[in-house]
Amino acid sequence: DVKVTQSSRYLVKRTGEKVFLECVQDMDHENMFWYRQDPGLGLRLIYFSYDVKMKEKGDIPEGYSVSREKKERFSLILESASTNQTSMYLCAASGANTEAFFGQGTRLTVV
Amino acid sequence: DQQVKQNSPSLSVQEGRISILNCDYTNSMFDYFLWYKKYPAEGPTFLISISSIKDKNEDGRFTVFLNKSAKHLSLHIVPSQPGDSAVYFCAGRTSGTYKYIFGTGTRLKVLA
Numbered sequence A: 001d002v003k004v005t006q007s008s009r010y011l012v013k014r015t016g017e018k019v020f021l022e023c024v025q026d027m028d029h030e031n032m033f034w035y036r037q038d039p040g041l042g043l044r045l046i047y048f049s050y051d052v053k054m055k056e057k058g059d060i061p062e063g064y065s066v067s068r069e070k071k072e073r074f075s076l077i078l079e080s081a082s083t084n085q086t087s088m089y090l091c092a093a094s095g096a097n098t099e100a101f102f103g104q105g106t107r108l109t110v111v
Numbered sequence B: 001d002q003q004v005k006q007n008s009p010s011l012s013v014q015e016g017r018i019s020i021l022n023c024d025y026t027n028s029m030f031d032y033f034l035w036y037k038k039y040p041a042e043g044p045t046f047l048i049s050i051s052s053i054k055d056k057n058e059d060g061r062f063t064v065f066l067n068k069s070a071k072h073l074s075l076h077i078v079p080s081q082p083g084d085s086a087v088y089f090c091a092g093r094t095s096g097t098y099k100y101i102f103g104t105g106t107r108l109k110v111l112a
Helices: none
Strands: A004-006 A010-013 A019-025 A031-038 A042-051 A054-057 A064-070 A073-078 A087-094 A106-110 B010-014 B019-025 B030-038 B045-051 B056-059 B062-067 B072-077 B086-094 B100-102 B106-111
Touching: A004 A087, A010 A019, A019 A031, A019 A087, A019 A106, A031 A064, A031 A073, A042 A064, A042 A073, A042 B086, A042 B100, A054 A064, A073 A087, B010 B019, B019 B030, B019 B086, B019 B106, B030 B062, B030 B100, B045 B056, B045 B062, B045 B072, B072 B086
Parallel strands: A010 A106, B010 B106
Antiparallel strands: A004 A019, A019 A073, A031 A042, A031 A087, A042 A054, A064 A073, A087 A106, B019 B072, B030 B045, B030 B086, B056 B062, B062 B072, B086 B100, B086 B106
16 A cells, blocks of 8 residues: 655644654555545645656645655645644545555645 | 535445445546545545546446436445445546546445
């Protein structure tokens, strides 16, 4: 099974801080994703990467950026954290013909 | 614009009965559909999928039905068990991009 590991389960950050969420996958999959989950809104795609250094905006990219310097690692960056970015963040990876495999999630609270 | 919609935010079912979770989509470019199950404080786990060229796929207690003309899919769980209590998300994947778009989720509660 693909393992997708997110660096933190819980994070508390202050408004205005730069925040890095890290995600690593161990199965050499081309595609990696960042979603956020909010009550009543489901899973919304923030950014998507289909190859090293390649990225595509999802539905809600504002306030976020991403970095994919190596195939196995996909980082989500909050340039200046705000309270409306308090959420559950989920990283996923998939191959060309596989389902998406998710990490365990990072619960981020911005105070 | 919500491309994938799950109009029932919650559903309660007695243990042993059938659970039917519904999902509607608007994007005709979806070529693959998936259902995921999510427990609190965990990542979603894959349950079952269906290609757009099929109308049914079965795996144990789980069956997914796809009606392309209606742009509708449903997940049937028979028999329902208390351990099935979770949030269920459906997702569509756009052909050629491998981008997964998820719905808003349905919270299923199976009552013992």
